[in-house]
């Protein structure tokens with residue numbers, strides 16, 4: 001197995017006796033877009049600030065490509081590109097001038113590398129314009145370009161979708177995908193909006209009150225989304241009794257004049273036949289998918305902005 005790009009081990013932050021980040025432990029492999037998802041005040045920014053060394057950890061360890069942030073800070077940071085606060089940018093310079101300026105902070109960034117990064121983020125047509133004329137989405141992309149000039153293994157973006165419209169968010173998602181593919185980079189993004197994380201991430205860590213509640217692969221969560229079958233009949237008790245002899249009663253629920261059954265959509269013809277044969281009149285029968293939101297709300301006990 002390849003070594004994780006980021007390893008967090010019991011990362012904890014206490015401020016004034018209050019635990020703000022509580023024992024976070026997880027790994028992020030190469031090439032993954034990973035989300036920190038949690039309500040405002042959950043501890044996302046504090047965690048990111050510890051990973052990039054802007055604040056110290058009270059306890060625990062963060063390893064970037066196996067290098068300890070605490071013990072070998074500068075070496076660990078050579079593997080990181082981050083936008084934690086607003087990206088530092090000179091509005092009266094062009095995008096290109098900004099990039100050449102930041103390239104001087106690192107050794108060995110060639111003109112070819114700058115051009116490569118410009119193309120990767122789709123900025124080539126506007127790169128010689130002043131940044132003050134850029135849209136928020138373009139500034140965001142220039143910030144990402146700046147952050148990856150030195151070929152980091154880990155890109156960290158704190159709340160990158162703030163202020164972006166849906167088209168801007170999709171654009172950002174596409175560029176991040178491209179970076180994971182073409183540069184093999186791993187990306188961490190934070191957000192309090194599941195709908196945005198759903199667009200961008202492979203996996204999300206759900207953080208609440210500084211604690212890791214769960215880590216979910218979004219694809220697996222989607223695949224595992226259970227189907228509920230909603231049945232409307234003229235005689236609920238009779239239908240309940242009949243279906244309980246075929247389906248597990250624990251998976252059945254009566255809500256008002258409807259019967260709810262957790263089962264595959266494919267069971268619908270079978271259920272219909274059973275009901276009709278028993279002379280129970282079927283007014284309606286349809287399947288609904290348990291949404292991602294429903295599943296996440298179950299994990300957080302309802303406290304999640306979707």
Ligand SMILES: Nc1ncnc2c1ncn2[C@@H]1O[C@H](COP(=O)(O)OP(=O)(O)OP(=O)(O)O)[C@@H](O)[C@H]1O
Nearest residue numbers: 015016020038039040041042043044045046047192
């Ligand atoms: N320096 C500090 N002193 C005291 N409390 C702090 C400090 N920094 C953060 N906190 C508190 O820690 C908690 C977590 O804050 P943090 O900014 O990490 O949350 P977040 O998940 O990033 O939320 P948001 O989406 O609002 O930025 C909050 O309750 C915040 O008030």
